[in-house]
Amino acid sequence: MKTILKILGVIILLAVLYVVFAMIAFSKDYHFERSVVINAPKEKVWQHVGSTKAFNEWNPFAKADKNIVITYSGTPGTVGDSYHWKGNDQVGEGEQSVTEVIPNQKLSSTLHFIKPWDGVANGSFVLTPEGSGTKVTWTMDNELTTMMKVMKPMMDSQMGKMFDQGLGDLKKISEQ
Numbered sequence: 001m002k003t004i005l006k007i008l009g010v011i012i013l014l015a016v017l018y019v020v021f022a023m024i025a026f027s028k029d030y031h032f033e034r035s036v037v038i039n040a041p042k043e044k045v046w047q048h049v050g051s052t053k054a055f056n057e058w059n060p061f062a063k064a065d066k067n068i069v070i071t072y073s074g075t076p077g078t079v080g081d082s083y084h085w086k087g088n089d090q091v092g093e094g095e096q097s098v099t100e101v102i103p104n105q106k107l108s109s110t111l112h113f114i115k116p117w118d119g120v121a122n123g124s125f126v127l128t129p130e131g132s133g134t135k136v137t138w139t140m141d142n143e144l145t146t147m148m149k150v151m152k153p154m155m156d157s158q159m160g161k162m163f164d165q166g167l168g169d170l171k172k173i174s175e176q
Helices: 002-025 042-049 146-150 152-174
Strands: 029-038 069-073 082-086 093-102 106-115 119-130 133-143
Touching (some): 042 133, 042 152, 093 119, 146 152
Antiparallel strands (some): 029 133, 082 093, 093 106, 106 119, 119 133
């Protein structure tokens, strides 16, 4: 019994030390990005990233809820192009609005997460020539709360899975 209590005590101590370390050592500024090279010209790839509606054809976050409700507004492919989503607990609720467009090169947007937590992030798609194809870099930047700092390794893992899935789907439809 004492051995079990000692092991439990060590586990609790390590967990507390990790939490303290994460709160102190991890930056509040969070940047995540993934890239893929697509065997298609940037004009063809742009058709799938150049508007919120095109993005939602392959958006891995929206795919997590088959019954998601998406409402679009603004002119597709221009600053102000936006959508509001409302989904299940996995998808939550929020809005994404385009803030910068350089056709065939870059689309930037602001995301406002409403549920399950309130927050703001900035995302972008950058297209650059790579050999005979196009390199697409998908980025997301936001500010982490103290609790989110503690969850950063889990966030990195989840974001990696979702970005990789999305970029894989983008590659598939762009190369058709």
